[in-house]
Amino acid sequence: MLGLYLKEPSDLGLKEFVFDTPIKDDEVKIRLVYGGICGSDISVFNGRLPHAVYPIRPGHELVGIVLESGKDTDVKIGNRVIVQPNSYCGTCEYCESGRTNICPNKESLGVNTNGGFSEEFVISAKYLLEVPDTLSDEKAVLVEPLSVIVHALKKVDIKKDTNVAIIGCGTEGMLSIALTEYLGANITAIDINQEKLDKVKSSYHNIKTLKPDEVELGLYDVVVEAAGVSAAFEQGVELVKPGGAMVLIGMAPEATIPVIKVVRKEITLYGSIIYNVPEDFLRSMNLLKDNKFNVDPVISKIYHFTDFEKAYKDAISGQFGKIVLNFKEE
Numbered sequence: 001m002l003g004l005y006l007k008e009p010s011d012l013g014l015k016e017f018v019f020d021t022p023i024k025d026d027e028v029k030i031r032l033v034y035g036g037i038c039g040s041d042i043s044v045f046n047g048r049l050p051h052a053v054y055p056i057r058p059g060h061e062l063v064g065i066v067l068e069s070g071k072d073t074d075v076k077i078g079n080r081v082i083v084q085p086n087s088y089c090g091t092c093e094y095c096e097s098g099r100t101n102i103c104p105n106k107e108s109l110g111v112n113t114n115g116g117f118s119e120e121f122v123i124s125a126k127y128l129l130e131v132p133d134t135l136s137d138e139k140a141v142l143v144e145p146l147s148v149i150v151h152a153l154k155k156v157d158i159k160k161d162t163n164v165a166i167i168g169c170g171t172e173g174m175l176s177i178a179l180t181e182y183l184g185a186n187i188t189a190i191d192i193n194q195e196k197l198d199k200v201k202s203s204y205h206n207i208k209t210l211k212p213d214e215v216e217l218g219l220y221d222v223v224v225e226a227a228g229v230s231a232a233f234e235q236g237v238e239l240v241k242p243g244g245a246m247v248l249i250g251m252a253p254e255a256t257i258p259v260i261k262v263v264r265k266e267i268t269l270y271g272s273i274i275y276n277v278p279e280d281f282l283r284s285m286n287l288l289k290d291n292k293f294n295v296d297p298v299i300s301k302i303y304h305f306t307d308f309e310k311a312y313k314d315a316i317s318g319q320f321g322k323i324v325l326n327f328k329e330e
């Protein structure tokens with residue numbers, strides 16, 4: 001069966017993969033339905049993630065159908081599943097306290113272990129969650145990226161009328177907007193790209209959209225940094241109100257921290273990485289099942305996986321929301 005194969009940065013192609021050993025008792029073979037292209041897939045493609053290994057099969061935002069299941073699993077053949085794509089050891093101090101997201105033994109699909117962008121792949125059943133019938137494939141593929149936001153926004157108190165600034169209107173920024181809207185907050189979305197601002201403005205309520213140089217400083221209870229560039233982080237610190245908090249999701253390699261402002265305004269900076277399982281995944285699924293939770297604008301385009309070149313080009317351009325690869329049988 002065919003899958004994507006990244007030989008080295010920028011050298012992406014299709015490759016025939018063969019399963020030459022039977023699946024293990026704890027494993028499941030999946031027939032992929034959709035795979036979402038993530039910012040981290042693009043960073044691996046561009047050679048910008050220091051812990052990435054090559055060659056590698058990319059892909060970690062995955063929804064599929066169970067084809068075969070090992071005898072120690074309780075996953076049923078024919079059921080739809082999503083994948084929790086980060087492994088954990090289960091025995092370190094972090095895992096033991098439920099914080100599997102910071103397990104030092106973590107491996108991530110498509111980054112430092114082969115991912116799921118292939119017609120079929122095999123994975124331990126412990127990383128699978130069944131998808132309820134009420135959730136479409138298009139929504140199910142968003143469970144993983146939404147879990148990142150569910151986890152991040154748990155760190156702060158967002159409720160009706162909280163003033164929230166969200167910097168960056170890519171996929172994670174839009175998912176932050178969707179969750180913040182759902183919680184009833186007043187949203188200010190900030191991006192350098194006017195088209196992205198227009199799109200979120202027309203899709204969400206209680207939202208103001210501004211370019212970075214138009215934003216008033218010191219007004220926000222919560223700032224979400226989802227752009228991943230140093231300027232966004234630095235401006236974010238200026239936007240937070242005294243006593244407020246900033247949640248960092250983007251991964252700018254470095255930035256200048258105006259320590260005196262952080263101290264004098266007594267603001268809190270939260271780093272947030274992926275999610276804890278299963279709770280953040282379950283909350284994401286519940287949100288996505290609720291029609292009041294608006295994620296329709298998030299997916300921009302769906303390409304057949306053999307059109308991966310166009311799909312990656314669009315994803316790299318940064319001009320779109322989520323780009324999804326379709327692996328369904330024709």
Ligand SMILES: [Zn+2]
Nearest residue numbers: 038039061145
């Ligand atoms: Zn992702």
Ligand SMILES: [Zn+2]
Nearest residue numbers: 089092095103
């Ligand atoms: Zn661990």
